[in-house]
Amino acid sequence: MSAAPGRPQASSHRSAQHEGTLVSAGRPLAAFDRLLNVVAGSFVVVLLCVVTAGIVSRAAGHPLSWTDEGSCFLMIWLACLGWMIATRRNTHIRIRFFQDKLADQPWRWTESLIQVGMAVFGGVIAWYSVHLIRTNADIEALALPLSNAWMYAPLLPAGLMTLVQALADLLRQIRGTAPRVKVTAA
Numbered sequence: 084m085s086a087a088p089g090r091p092q093a094s095s096h097r098s099a100q101h102e103g104t105l106v107s108a109g110r111p112l113a114a115f116d117r118l119l120n121v122v123a124g125s126f127v128v129v130l131l132c133v134v135t136a137g138i139v140s141r142a143a144g145h146p147l148s149w150t151d152e153g154s155c156f157l158m159i160w161l162a163c164l165g166w167m168i169a170t171r172r173n174t175h176i177r178i179r180f181f182q183d184k185l186a187d188q189p190w191r192w193t194e195s196l197i198q199v200g201m202a203v204f205g206g207v208i209a210w211y212s213v214h215l216i217r218t219n220a221d222i223e224a225l226a227l228p229l230s231n232a233w234m235y236a237p238l239l240p241a242g243l244m245t246l247v248q249a250l251a252d253l254l255r256q257i258r259g260t261a262p263r264v265k266v267t268a269a
Contacts, residue, residue: 116171123164130157149226156227156234163237167244173252190263191256198253205245212238 137150169175182193215235222231255261 116168119164119168119171123161123168126157126161126164130154130161133157152224152226156224156229159234160237163241166241170241170245170248173248187263191259191261194261195253195256198249198256201249202246202253205242205247205249207242209239209242209246212236212242 133150133153136147137154140147140150182190185193212235216232216239219231219235223229224231224234252261
């Protein structure tokens with residue numbers, strides 16, 4: 084199957100896109116991925132309802148005070164859910180121009196360094212999110228009866244997922260079982 088002109092195309096079949104998953108054929112992880120997609124989709128629907136309620140209530144002359152803050156909380160959670168989905172699918176934006184010019188062994192070393200960096204990044208995000216959650220636990224949101232800690236709570240699972248996924252990808256690099264997916268212009 085050929086990509087449209089000017090679009091990147093993976094050198095292997097479609098499943099190579101999902102090679103970044105922790106266990107490519109694991110049913111529990113596949114169920115987790117589906118659940119993550121359903122939760123993210125649900126958040127989109129709830130966000131649209133909250134924003135619509137805010138618009139309609141303002142147009143009616145009786146604005147709901149909680150819609151702006153509620154949509155802010157939902158957007159933060161939705162962004163972190165999207166981050167987790169992209170992490171599981173290994174579809175984050177990467178510029179591989181220089182890396183793809185390397186021979187196989189230097190390419191694997193570079194990929195391993197990238198995965199170490201991603202693991203450190205995920206660990207740092209998770210570590211500091213605990214501090215942010217604790218610091219904001221006793222601060223109540225302005226218009227909602229929620230703690231501001233809920234604004235920072237999705238950083239913990241997103242950071243942990245990034246850490247674990249990067250370590251799993253690094254392990255596959257070390258074992259030599261990770262495929263080299265080269266993106267080329269068609």
